[in-house]
Amino acid sequence: MLFLEYPKCSTCKKAKKWLDDNNVKYTDRHIVEDNPSYDELKEWYKKSGLPLKKFFNTSGILYKEMKLKDKLADMSEEEQLKLLATNGMLVKRPIIVDGENVMTGFREAEWAEKLK
Helix, strand or coil: CEEEECCCCHHHHHHHHHHHHCCCCCEEEECCCCCCCHHHHHHHHHHHCCCHHHHECCCCHHHHHCCHHHHHHHCCHHHHHHHHCCCHHHECCCEEECCCCEEECCCHHHHHHHHC
């Protein structure tokens, strides 16, 4: 299982603590130092069943500076995925990727259901 995080992110810290407290084994990956590639994001997006917008860090400074709220609707999926692959700060975190699950953000009930 892959756990993508930004170590300074409080939600990521809570998620990591939950994983550790529940003895879930994972490989840690810094989302900025090792940003997800276009191919990874495309695969995860397809597997997740989530709308692509759920992969964007909509509360992030960079998202707001780039005024993406207004621009995403006019961008193709391809363009959005390429944009996400340019900077880990644009990507919603944490992300969990295992065999059949891809989850963005930390919702304890959902993680408990899918990861136990």
